Amino acid sequence: MTSAAVREAPATTPAPGASPGSRPVARFRWLRPGHLFVSGYVVLLALFGVVPVAYSFVLALTDPAGGFAGLSNFTRTARDYRFLAACGHVALYLVIWLVSLTVLVVVLALLVHRVTFNATRTFIRFAYYVPGALAGASSVLLWLFMLDPTVSPVSLLLHWTGNEHFSDVISPDHLPVLFAVIAFWTGAGGWILVLYGALNTIPAELMEAARVDGAGPVRRAWSVQLPMIRKWVAYMAILSLAAGTQLFVEPELISQASFGVVPNDYSLNQLAYQYAFSQNDFNGSAAISVDLLIVTLLCAGLFVWRGRLFETE
Structure with a gap:
């Protein structure tokens, strides 16, 4: 080998989109278009997600004077008689x-997917989505009107079930079901559309093969469609769990409308609010928030594991 050949620089292939004479800068080779698309979300997540959570941990582990308090805030709030009830x-x-x-949601999405007329299917999707256009507080105010037997358009049904007064309808024993109905009415329509879109991604050849093999509609839904949309169902469960643990607007507005029939510390978020703004105990409020965050993350991890959300097919 000659010395000229040794001194010759190795040839490099220009990056896609680069001119033949340009040389890529090595320190920017890791950048991808995807990084640009998610950069705004990452910044907002850091500012309004990671930083507040970190600050909550700091508050939960310190006393009002700023000294290290260990787990005393957690044990103190857990011994509160309102904590276990919430x-x-x-x-x-x-x-x-x-x-x-x-x-x-799964059943309704499957039913919409089986509708053959495009106009009917479009109208049903629109009707499902309309309640989701209302904000949380607006939907609760609407339901306060619906649940008052004196003015409700379904007053006959309320009277038939033995609810003569508004206080009867919003008794503490009824609240979990009422809150679930309000949440379903507000948020289910969007998830029906999401699962409907997921059902449309299932290859028609696969469904036709199942039909040829003799599988009926129920069998095809159970053995073919549900396994194919399993990850979307798990995704829905995770986000709905995160929203459900933050129960605040519904009991807070009903508490104000009931003039004390529903307590203002019904949920954990309400209790944390009372600690912070009624008792001026931000450390205890942060401890309750951290408790709620840890339980939510554990449950979300279980859904991710059981739903195999990040597994590739």
Whole structure:
């Protein structure tokens, strides 16, 4: 080998889109278009998600003077007589809400997907989505009107079920079901459309093969369609769990409308609010928030694992 050949620089292939004479800058080779698309979300997540959570942990582990308090704030709030009651209220609501949401949304999405007329299908999708256009507070105010037997358009049904007065309808025993109904009415339509879109991604050849093999509509839905949209169902359960644990607007507005029939510490978020703004105990409020965050993350991790959300086919 000659010395000229040794001194010759190795040839490099120009990057796609680069001119033949340009040389890529090595330190920017890791950048991809996807990084640009998610950069705005990452910045907002850091500012309004990660930073507040980190600050909550700091508050939960310190005392009002700023000294390290260990787990004393957690034990102190857990011994509050309102804490376990609020946990029970939120847990019961979540069970009713998640089970009814998963079952009814999947069934309704399957029914819409089986509709053959495009005009009918479009109208049903639009009707499902309309309640989701209302903000949370607006939907609760609407339901306050619906649940008052004196002015409700379904007053006959309320009287038939033995609810003669507004206080009878919003008794604490009825609240988990009422909150689940309000949440379903507000948020289920959007999820029906999401699962409907997921059902449209299933290859028609696969459904036709199942039909040729003798599988009926129920069998095809159970053995073909549900496994194919499993990840979307898990995704719906995770986001609905995160929203459900933050139960605040519904009990807060009903508490104000009932003039004390419903307590203002019904949910954990309400209790944390009372600690912060009624008792001026931000450390205790942060401890309750961190408790709620940890439980939510554990449950979300279970849904991710059971739903195999990040597995590739």
